[in-house]
Amino acid sequence: MYKVIGATKSRALRVLWMLEELGQPYEHINAGARSPEALAYNPLGKIPALVDGDAVLTDSVAIMTYLADKHGRLTAPAGSVARAHQDALTFWLIDEFDAILWAAAKHSFALPEERRVPAVKDALKFEFERSAAILSDRLDGPFLMGDEITVPDILACHCLNWAIGARFPRTDDKLFHYGKALRDRPAFQAASAA
Template sequence: MYKIVGFPRTRAMRVMWLLEELGEPYQIDPALPQSGDARSFNPSGKVPILIDGEAAITDSVAICTYLADKHGRFTFPAGTIQRALQDSFTQFGVDVLEGALWTASKNTFIHPEDMRVPEIRKVCNMEFQTGLETLEKRIGAGPYAMGETFTIADIIIGHCSGWAVAAKFDLPKDGPVYDYFKRLRQRPAFKAMKAKVDAA
């Protein structure tokens, strides 16, 4: 059985969502970021960490990529054009959408108070909104980032939409991106993950 080290209300949600999609059993050690438990597996103290046998894998994107490759689902084969395009969507989610959210978070409650730059939130929100405009152009008719195929890129981008709500960043009230995020939230695996997160 897989083990996720990391409090569910973190990027651990991505790993939980994928494992729900895969139908794989898992247990959760709800370690907080920078806790002793987290640092025992990851010197940076960041979560999540996936424990698979004797291996400890860090970084949610690396974990999701590993799991999708291992189980041969929710990803295109490495070395294909489709995989390159999928990875491009994943990197877009991390670099553009998550980048804006993470910078805002660090300057809201993560960095020591005397090191925060609250004014940067305005720039982050602008970058996030620009990212959503790009996402609308990139997903086209959908229904998912890679057309008819749901992949881990959708999990990374979809997680960013929930993070945006928590961070009080604006999301579209209608249109293709609104429909896309709604479609992701309606997936049974997402609902199963969300129920576990809410209960944590």
């Protein structure tokens, strides 16, 4: 059985959701960043961490990719052109969604108060809106890569949820409904309740 270390209201939700979609059992240790529990699995204290046997894996996207490859679901096959397109979208989401939201979070609460530059958040919201429009244009079906949910959908939806919580401007109707449909999935509901 897998063990997931990390608070539900963090990037650990991505891993929990992935495991629910895969139908894999797991133990969840609800721990915050830099907590004693997190430090026991990652010397940097970052969350999430995934324990699989003797292996401890870190970084939510690396963990999701590992799980998708290991179980042969929610991903295109490694070495395929479809996988290269999927990976390109995943990396784009990390750069253009996740990084923007994390920068806003740093200037809201993560950095020491004297290091925060609150004015930067307006520029980050502009960048996020521009990226959301690009993602919306790319969305041509129920999921980003076609007719089935994949790793980029979990990442994109988590970021869209994060943007809502951070009071970023609402995305267009297409992305709003896409995110709502993903949040309505039983696996998302189960992971959120973990």
